[in-house]
Amino acid sequence: MRVTFCTDLDKSVVVANCEKRGWVQVGPEDEWNIYWAGTMTCRSLFSVDSGYRMNDNQLINHFPNHYEISRKDLLVKNIKRYRRDLEKEGNGLAERGDSKYLHLDFIPVTFVLPADYNMFVEEYRKAPQSTWIMKPCGRSQGSGIFLINKLSKLKRWSRESKTPFQQQLGKESYVISKYIDNPLLIGGKKFDLRLYVLVTSFRPLKVYQFRLGFCRFCTVKYDSSVAELDNMYVHLTNVSVQKHGGEYNSLHGGKLSVQNLRLHLESTRGKQVTEKLFDQISWLIIHSLKAIAPVIATDRHCFECYGYDIIIDNKLKPWLIEVNASPSLTSTTANDRILKHKLLDNIFNIVIPPSGMPDVRWNKIPSSQALGDFELLIDEELVNIHENSENANSSRSGYRWK
Amino acid sequence: MDDIKDKSIHHTTVKICEDLKKSTPYLNLYEDIQKLVVTPCVRADDFKNTLLRAMQENGLSSELRNNIYRWTKMKKKEVGPYDSFFRKCQIHWDKRIHKSLNSMCNELGINLAKVRSTNEREEIVNKWTELSNFEVGKLCDKFIIYQYITLPVFQVEIHKYRPVYAPKDFLEVLLNLKGPNKDRSQGEGLPWEFSQLPLKIKNLAELRSFYVELSRGEQILCVNSSLSTPQTFTAFEAERIALGDKILARNYAPLAQEYLKKGCPRCLRAKMWTLLLGAEVKGQQIAYFESLKEHVLQYDLMTDKLIIKDINLTASNDDQYFVFEDVLYQVMLCFSRDGEILKQLPTQPAFMQVVVKGKQNQPESAMIFPPSGVIPFHGFTMYAAPFCYLFESPVDLYFVFRAFYIRYWHKLHRVCASSQGIVSLCLQFERLLQSYEPFLWNHFKKYHIPPLRVVIKWMMRGFSGHLPPEQLLNLWDLILAYDSLEIIPLLAVVIVIFRKDNLMKVSTLQNVEAVLADLSSIAVVPLLQMALMKEPH
Numbered sequence: 001m002r003v004t005f006c007t008d009l010d011k012s013v014v015v016a017n018c019e020k021r022g023w024v025q026v027g028p029e030d031e032w033n034i035y036w037a038g039t040m041t042c043r044s045l046f047s048v049d050s051g052y053r054m055n056d057n058q059l060i061n062h063f064p065n066h067y068e069i070s071r072k073d074l075l076v077k078n079i080k081r082y083r084r085d086l087e088k089e090g091n092g093l094a095e096r097g098d099s100k101y102l103h104l105d106f107i108p109v110t111f112v113l114p115a116d117y118n119m120f121v122e123e124y125r126k127a128p129q130s131t132w133i134m135k136p137c138g139r140s141q142g143s144g145i146f147l148i149n150k151l152s153k154l155k156r157w158s159r160e161s162k163t164p165f166q167q168q169l170g171k172e173s174y175v176i177s178k179y180i181d182n183p184l185l186i187g188g189k190k191f192d193l194r195l196y197v198l199v200t201s202f203r204p205l206k207v208y209q210f211r212l213g214f215c216r217f218c219t220v221k222y223d224s225s226v227a228e229l230d231n232m233y234v235h236l237t238n239v240s241v242q243k244h245g246g247e248y249n250s251l252h253g254g255k256l257s258v259q260n261l262r263l264h265l266e267s268t269r270g271k272q273v274t275e276k277l278f279d280q281i282s283w284l285i286i287h288s289l290k291a292i293a294p295v296i297a298t299d300r301h302c303f304e305c306y307g308y309d310i311i312i313d314n315k316l317k318p319w320l321i322e323v324n325a326s327p328s329l330t331s332t333t334a335n336d337r338i339l340k341h342k343l344l345d346n347i348f349n350i351v352i353p354p355s356g357m358p359d360v361r362w363n364k365i366p367s368s369q370a371l372g373d374f375e376l377l378i379d380e381e382l383v384n385i386h387e388n389s390e391n392a393n394s395s396r397s398g399y400r401w402k
Numbered sequence: 403m404d405d406i407k408d409k410s411i412h413h414t415t416v417k418i419c420e421d422l423k424k425s426t427p428y429l430n431l432y433e434d435i436q437k438l439v440v441t442p443c444v445r446a447d448d449f450k451n452t453l454l455r456a457m458q459e460n461g462l463s464s465e466l467r468n469n470i471y472r473w474t475k476m477k478k479k480e481v482g483p484y485d486s487f488f489r490k491c492q493i494h495w496d497k498r499i500h501k502s503l504n505s506m507c508n509e510l511g512i513n514l515a516k517v518r519s520t521n522e523r524e525e526i527v528n529k530w531t532e533l534s535n536f537e538v539g540k541l542c543d544k545f546i547i548y549q550y551i552t553l554p555v556f557q558v559e560i561h562k563y564r565p566v567y568a569p570k571d572f573l574e575v576l577l578n579l580k581g582p583n584k585d586r587s588q589g590e591g592l593p594w595e596f597s598q599l600p601l602k603i604k605n606l607a608e609l610r611s612f613y614v615e616l617s618r619g620e621q622i623l624c625v626n627s628s629l630s631t632p633q634t635f636t637a638f639e640a641e642r643i644a645l646g647d648k649i650l651a652r653n654y655a656p657l658a659q660e661y662l663k664k665g666c667p668r669c670l671r672a673k674m675w676t677l678l679l680g681a682e683v684k685g686q687q688i689a690y691f692e693s694l695k696e697h698v699l700q701y702d703l704m705t706d707k708l709i710i711k712d713i714n715l716t717a718s719n720d721d722q723y724f725v726f727e728d729v730l731y732q733v734m735l736c737f738s739r740d741g742e743i744l745k746q747l748p749t750q751p752a753f754m755q756v757v758v759k760g761k762q763n764q765p766e767s768a769m770i771f772p773p774s775g776v777i778p779f780h781g782f783t784m785y786a787a788p789f790c791y792l793f794e795s796p797v798d799l800y801f802v803f804r805a806f807y808i809r810y811w812h813k814l815h816r817v818c819a820s821s822q823g824i825v826s827l828c829l830q831f832e833r834l835l836q837s838y839e840p841f842l843w844n845h846f847k848k849y850h851i852p853p854l855r856v857v858i859k860w861m862m863r864g865f866s867g868h869l870p871p872e873q874l875l876n877l878w879d880l881i882l883a884y885d886s887l888e889i890i891p892l893l894a895v896v897i898v899i900f901r902k903d904n905l906m907k908v909s910t911l912q913n914v915e916a917v918l919a920d921l922s923s924i925a926v927v928p929l930l931q932m933a934l935m936k937e938p939h
Contacts, residue, residue, distance in 0.1 A: 187725040187790070188531055217725055252721035260722060260791070263872050266668040267792045271643070274669075335721055 001357055006032035008041045011329045013337070017344040033358045034348075035060045039067075039326050046299075054301045059351060059358040062325060063202070063304050064297045069288070070306075070325035072175045073112045073137040079104075082291035093287075106284035107320050110177040112137070120176055124151060131179040147179060180319055184312040186256075186264060191215040192321065193258065193310040197285055197377075198347055200303045200364050202293045204380035208350060209285060211373045212339050213258040253332035269316065277316045284310075284320050286378050300360040303351045305343070346372035418473060426742070427469055430684055434462055461653050468655040472680045475809070475885065476748070482819045484600065489749070492817040495575055496752035499777050502566050503754075507704055510562055514704045514771055517760030523699050530695070533710075533731040534718070563711045565780035569859040572779070572815065576825055577852075579817070595852070596829040601819060603830040606838065609892060610934050613884060615663045616927075617934040623665030624876050624927040639667050646670040650677065662883035665927065671875060672792040672802075678882055679805035683798050691797045694736035697773070701758060705772045709734045709783075716783045722871050726790035733786055733800050737774060737807075744775035746808050749818055751775050776812070781859065784866035785811045788878070791871050806878075810887055814862050822887045827861055828854055831891035839899050842906065849909045856911075856918050857894045864890060865921075873926045880930075889930070896933040897924060 004026045005018040014036045015025065026032050028041075037045070039062055045052050046064040054060070068074050083104050086094035095102045111120040113134075124132070134154075136144040148154050154176075183190045196210035265274040285308060307327025311319045329344070331337035349370045353362035365382065422428050435457070438444060443456040457463040507514055518526075526533070579599065610617040623642050625635070642665065649657045650673050658678040666674055676682055698706070713730050717723040723730075737743070744753065753775040761767045776782075786803045793799035813823045820826065835853060836843045846853050860868050864887075865877055880889050897918070898905065904917045 188728055189725060191725075251719040252724045254724075255721060256725055257721075260871060263668060263875075264791050267672055268794045271667065271669040333721065 003034070003357060004030065004032045005034040005036065006030070007036040008038050009036060009329070013329050013331065013340045013344055017341065017348065020345075021348065033057050033059065037061060039070075042066075046297075056360050057358050058301055059303065059360075060301055061303060061305065063199075063302045064299060065295070066304055066325040068292045068295050069323045071137050072110075072135055072322055073173055075288070075292075075323060076107065076110045076112065076175060078291045078295060079107055079288065082287070103283075104287060106280075106287070106318065108177045108180060110175050113174040113176050115173065121151070131181055132176050133179045134174050134176050137173050137175055148176070180311050180313055182314045184314050184316065186215075186217075186261070189217050191217045191256070193261075193281075193308075193312065193318075194327070195258070195281070195285075195308040195310065196327065196343055197289075197306045197308055198303065198350060198374060199289060199306065200351055201300075202289070202296045202298045204384070205286075205289060205293055206364060206379045206381065207286060207289055207377040208371065208374040209282060209377045210343060210346070211258070211375060212342065214255040214336075214339070215258065215261050217254040217256060251333060253336060255333065255336065257335075265316075273316050277312065277318060281310060281318045282377055284318060288320055288323065303347070305347055342373060346374050350374060418470060421473060421477075422469060425469070425473075426686070427680060430686060431462070431465055431469065434465070438462065464652060464654045468653070468677075468680060471655050476746070480820055482601075484819045488817050488819045488823075488825070491575075491579055492749070493752050495817055499566055500752075500754050503704065503777065506563070506566075510559075512704060513759040514754075514756045515758045515769055516702050517758060518700060518702045522702070526699055530732065532728050534727050560707060560711055560714065563707045565712060565715070566708065566777060568780040569862045570855065572824075572862065573828075573854060573858040576817065576828060577854075579825070596825070596832050596854075599825065599829055601821075601826050601829055603821065603826055603833060604888060606834065609888065612886070613880075613889070613930075613934055616880075616931050619931055619935045620664065622663075622927050622931070623667060624925070625872060643667050643670065646674065650674070653677065655680065659883060659885065662879045665876065666879050668872075668875075671879070672798075675792070675802055675882065676798070679802055679809070681801040681805045683795075683801055687801055688797055691736060691800055694739045695732075697739040698735045701769070703738065703772055705738050705778065706735060708778050709738060712778050712780060712783045716781055716867060717787050720787075720867060723787045723790065723867075726787065729790055729796050729799065730783055730786060732796045733803065734778075734783060736800060737786070737804065738772040738776065738778070739774065740804065741770065741773045743804065743808060744770065744773070747775070747812055749816065751816065779815060781863050781867065784863045788866050788871055788874050791875065810881060811864065813887065814864060824862065827887060827891045828858070830888065831857060831861070831894050834891065834895040835898060838895075839902060842899070842902050845906055846914075851909075851911045851914055853898060853914070856915050857898065860894050861890050865893065868921050869924060869926065870922055873924060876926045880927075892933070893926065893930060896929050897921065899933075900924075900929065 003021070003023045005023045006026055006028050007014050007018075008028065018025065018034070018036075023034065028035070035042075035045075035058070037060060042060060042062040043064065044050055045060070068078060083094050083101055086104075087096075093103050109123060111117075111123070113120065124130075128151075129149075131147055131149045132154075133145065133147050146157075148157075193213055193215055195213035198208040198210070200206045200208070262274060262278070265277070304325060305327065307324035309321040309324070311321055313319065329340055331340055349372055350366045351358075351364075353359050354367070354370075355362075363381070365379070435453075438456050438460065439453065441456070443459075444452045454463070457466070503514065577596070604612060616622070621638060623635075623638060646661060646667060647670070649661050650670070655678050658674050662674060662678070710731065713727055713734065717730050718727045744750065754771040755768050756771040757767050758769050785807060786799070789799045789803045789806075793802070810822070813820060814827075816823065817825060831854065843853075864881070865874055868874075869877065877889065877893065881887060901917055905914060908914055908917060
């Protein structure tokens with residue numbers, strides 16, 4: 001049996017993993033079984049013009065319209081719609097208290113600019129002393145991001161950059177979100193979490209969470225005073241921004257493993273609150289995916305690995321900041337290389353059926369041995385099997401969350 | 403006979419009372435008892451009984467018992483026939499270190515100790531919690547160019563400083579110890595082993611009975627035990643937490659020690675260690691820590707640079723500890739100023755007295771240098787770093803770390819005859835390896851690779867920085883539980899034996915080091931259990 005793979009990314013971790021499995025690299029025009037593609041390649045492959053039809057033995061690492069989750073404005077739109085729909089149904093998940101959603105309040109208050117400008121101003125006036133963060137919707141790695149603590153500053157910025165701003169409006173809008181100004185600090189430093197989540201199907205939803213995420217630390221002390229507002233190193237934790245800081249260290253890359261974060265939190269804050277935090281993280285992952293499930297063009301050939309960026313505040317509440325559909329596979333440190341190698345290896349173990357040959361007719365229920373460092377978060381199919389079966393007292397649960 | 407016994411108890415009691423009155427916890431205790439006396443539960447007509455009952459009820463009597471328990475731990479003195487020999491060697495080594503410090507000062511044209519300028523002082527006060535970042539450059543225009551120029555007071559010319567010595571230098575000193583009895587035969591090349599030293603150490607059978615709970619293979623709480631599934635782990639952890647909470651409520655240190663033998667849940671470790679070591683932080687400790695900080699602000703000691711340098715070389719570059727570098731700066735700088743350490747160390751190191759520059763004409767111009775008497779070596783920071791996982795407050799961290807140092811860590815970098823000292827531990831490593839893996843031993847010997855060259859850094863640092871934090875804390879639990887460092891050479895030997903197959907394939911020191919470089923996959927408790935449970939050949 002000859003399995004072939006194709007990739008348009010020059011990433012050693014992809015090629016090494018495929019070759020380790022004895023797969024043969026081929027070009028995009030050849031007969032490939034696995035395509036590890038960039039999002040653009042994937043989109044053009046799925047576009048009507050390409051006329052490409054995949055056969056049953058082909059898999060690709062993106063869903064056609066992944067931007068429903070990775071674009072900041074669309075993610076917010078989808079989550080807002082999801083809440084509204086649940087509310088209409090009278091679903092208890094959408095319960096509110098004090099005007100806030102009790103269970104689905106996991107993204108900071110966010111508006112799309114310029115479209116929601118009036119709504120933003122209304123919200124802004126409620127708490128004029130708070131800080132907001134502006135991000136261009138389509139860009140990544142922290143580019144074009146800045147903070148705003150006065151309405152006049154936003155106006156001035158819009159005026160000053162009039163030409164580019166208006167030009168951008170067509171292609172690229174901004175989101176403005178309430179800034180998490182009480183982040184959890186460790187050693188006095190601010191960080192965000194990068195977690196990896198694998199989705200092998202949206203309908204039914206099948207989600208796996210990778211245990212080996214990491215915290216990305218700012219290399220400069222956190223200081224929320226206004227004087228520091230313009231110092232992006234303090235606020236952004238993307239490695240691509242941090243790398244330009246004078247303090248960047250290539251031995252640890254500013255990254256601390258999630259296991260160590262957990263050790264620290266359990267030791268200093270206690271077991272219960274730490275467990276609750278990690279449960280809430282799993283919860284927000286599931287519900288962010290449920291929010292986009294109805295709009296994703298689901299295709300049996302697709303699977304996707306998302307990079308979740310999460311900030312934890314000092315009350316140990318996690319906030320979803322954004323989701324990346326093509327998380328960086330570049331390794332900044334030795335540990336990073338090990339982690340990313342494992343990630344790819346484990347992804348392939350889950351998406352490839354036991355036969356070793358990609359096959360879309362497979363039921364996509366991997367054995368528990370195949371999971372590696374992934375953990376099943378939800379498999380709606382298994383939930384259904386469970387609910388239908390008489391002896392549902394089996395220990396294996398497909399659904400940890402209500 | 404009974405008479406003599408009575409007398410000896412009486413003597414011990416008198417001694418304990420004397421010592422207790424001199425100790426720091428006594429002040430706290432005395433104050434608390436005085437407060438208790440004025441409460442209505444203590445009556446003048448039946449003073450003794452009512453006071454004792456009241457003490458029982460509000461935990462002061464267990465506080466008193468804890469103090470006596472810790473006193474007996476500190477007084478546990480071993481006297482051996484070779485003490486004076488080792489003491490001489492240590493003094494000789496201390497002198498070499500001091501000489502090296504002095505020549506570094508001459509070379510760099512600086513003083514060992516001087517008074518800080520007001521500017522410097524203020525800068526440190528302002529940046530006390532972020533000593534890694536003395537920022538002077540300001541940002542340019544709006545979010546376009548972000549250039550950081552950092553020029554910390556402490557970082558100035560830090561590149562010129564070198565660690566005074568590293569574990570391998572210390573090993574050389576140890577290997578050159580000639581036995582007190584006989585002259586070493588003049589062999590070829592470097593001395594290779596410790597066998598000439600007539601120290602009594604435990605063999606495997608003795609270790610098995612000493613670590614009896616481990617040898618019996620009883621269930622011990624650790625995350626990666628192959629014996630347990632996630633479900634059984636959760637249940638066992640819950641059981642351990644329930645028991646641990648009871649012990650903490652009783653506030654009785656010997657129970658905490660016993661408790662640690664079966665592993666400690668993460669969420670109770672900080673409290674359990676604090677109780678066991680008597681390192682509770684109250685107002686008095688906070689004030690004491692402040693006074694140490696004040697000393698840092700006032701005096702510029704040459705060792706400060708060595709401390710900063712060491713943190714830069716170790717924790718700052720370590721992906722397990724870099725987050726905590728600022729906490730470590732505070733803790734390590736204060737540690738060097740703590741005269742209590744010098745007082746409490748059972749074998750006092752030789753220390754220097756220096757005249758503080760800028761204060762020559764004042765009566766109190768002489769200072770013990772550094773006040774703690776401890777000169778940091780390469781990797782010294784790692785004695786403190788793992789505690790960062792357990793405590794958020796530098797003060798809480800400080801007192802537990804200090805207690806650990808006074809009880810254990812100082813023995814890992816001093817020449818002494820103690821069964822807990824590094825010399826005995828090295829010898830123990832050697833004997834264990836020799837007797838249980840003679841082939842491997844001979845393999846090393848054949849290629850002139852002293853295995854101690856590789857493992858000395860593990861042992862001198864108590865494995866800190868080598869094992870991942872979780873595993874390391876499990877190991878340190880066991881040090882406290884059995885009140886012994888002998889677990890360290892045991893673990894070192896077990897790891898070497900565990901990698902025997904790969905070690906037999908290599909024949910250079912460099913390759914041996916490579917085989918033993920990565921300990922990230924080591925599971926401490928299961929590995930130790932395996933070694934201790936195995937039937938002797």
